[in-house]
Amino acid sequence: MKLHDFNPAPNGQRVRIFMAEKGIDVPIVEVDLRNWAQFEEPFLSMNPFSVVPVLELDDGTFIGESVAICRYLEDLHPDPSLMGRDSKERAVIQMWDRRMELDGYLPVMHALRNAIPNFEGRVLPGTRNDLPQHPEITQRGKDALLILLARMDDQLANNRFIAGENFSIADITAHQMIRLAERIEVSIPENLTNVARWFAEVDARPSLLD
Amino acid sequence: MKLHDFNPAPNGQRVRIFMAEKGIDVPIVEVDLRNWAQFEEPFLSMNPFSVVPVLELDDGTFIGESVAICRYLEDLHPDPSLMGRDSKERAVIQMWDRRMELDGYLPVMHALRNAIPNFEGRVLPGTRNDLPQHPEITQRGKDALLILLARMDDQLANNRFIAGENFSIADITAHQMIRLAERIEVSIPENLTNVARWFAEVDARPSLLD
Numbered sequence: 001m002k003l004h005d006f007n008p009a010p011n012g013q014r015v016r017i018f019m020a021e022k023g024i025d026v027p028i029v030e031v032d033l034r035n036w037a038q039f040e041e042p043f044l045s046m047n048p049f050s051v052v053p054v055l056e057l058d059d060g061t062f063i064g065e066s067v068a069i070c071r072y073l074e075d076l077h078p079d080p081s082l083m084g085r086d087s088k089e090r091a092v093i094q095m096w097d098r099r100m101e102l103d104g105y106l107p108v109m110h111a112l113r114n115a116i117p118n119f120e121g122r123v124l125p126g127t128r129n130d131l132p133q134h135p136e137i138t139q140r141g142k143d144a145l146l147i148l149l150a151r152m153d154d155q156l157a158n159n160r161f162i163a164g165e166n167f168s169i170a171d172i173t174a175h176q177m178i179r180l181a182e183r184i185e186v187s188i189p190e191n192l193t194n195v196a197r198w199f200a201e202v203d204a205r206p207s208l209l210d
Numbered sequence: 211m212k213l214h215d216f217n218p219a220p221n222g223q224r225v226r227i228f229m230a231e232k233g234i235d236v237p238i239v240e241v242d243l244r245n246w247a248q249f250e251e252p253f254l255s256m257n258p259f260s261v262v263p264v265l266e267l268d269d270g271t272f273i274g275e276s277v278a279i280c281r282y283l284e285d286l287h288p289d290p291s292l293m294g295r296d297s298k299e300r301a302v303i304q305m306w307d308r309r310m311e312l313d314g315y316l317p318v319m320h321a322l323r324n325a326i327p328n329f330e331g332r333v334l335p336g337t338r339n340d341l342p343q344h345p346e347i348t349q350r351g352k353d354a355l356l357i358l359l360a361r362m363d364d365q366l367a368n369n370r371f372i373a374g375e376n377f378s379i380a381d382i383t384a385h386q387m388i389r390l391a392e393r394i395e396v397s398i399p400e401n402l403t404n405v406a407r408w409f410a411e412v413d414a415r416p417s418l419l420d
Contacts, residue, residue, distance in 0.1 A: 048365075049309060057298065063298075063302065067308065068304040072298070087286065088271060090282075091282040092271070094278040094281055095274050099259060102316065103259070106312065123350075136344040136346045140344065143341055151258060155258075
């Protein structure tokens, strides 16, 4: 197995943190996104959607999409569990992970791509074209994040982690979301003390210290 | 088990089609979204994120998020398989389903909510507030969809269905995406003959005929 990735890319970081939590060590092949390697061979055939990360299996299958990669790794290395041990646990964790991703992580990612000069000409992941950066999309991402953070605070009032008493992939997604949000100058509002308590605990995990 | 849902909601329809394909019959409790029932008890405690569908398990657990519900139902009723029979198949199907959802279904959903008068005051799912409808978000959703449709056409040149030779949840997501797109006046471009061939086949399935 090999992971094709670009070190600064946030979706790759989600997978790397997931692997670190499980003690999985896989060789990394760096894809130079800054020089458009994702639009050229050999990468383009591995992932015609031109995004990292991609997990290459020993039989030559390529798995893209960070959560699909994590799901595959969870099957191979079930301990420690980060995605649930039975059908119900898996459903609850997936529900929370999707809430973090769809309501926060993705809106923040789009906010960032529409705000930062570096992303001019590539506002949509895996594309290069002349679509303009829209400040309205950045603002919408910030608004969405603040709504989600307030809902997270309610959940974290009664739960140590996002999906309950155990650390899970939902915490990794939410942590990366908050890190990304710093780049569009949104931080955890002061009144959301449960989110702040949770963030401090997650941020201190060895998998995240680098 | 019960499914709390609102018949016209596209995420609920994804779950209903999934259940129809598997021959699963579950009682439906209608949640009247038009009259804001999603923001009131008893629904609010079932899903503080105020969106449908929600699957209520017999032990009182509530599972939100359509894909998490489908994953749970797939575990309970593995045949016919719609999400893969082993780790690798599951990863490939999840990869394709996420490509359809993240690159197409969600951008189209946001496009719609920022365009249609009915969604004024609720541009983000599960919220009501004074965030404005932005035509820039609608346009971005249309652009994203056209990029995805071209990529789908390449995949469907060599595959009967989105994730390969078998019908899967990725086809349900993509079909619903194209149905939603009709409401913002985007249809399959004429040159994408593989997408058109695939859509006609999927659209004729009994699970979709109502």
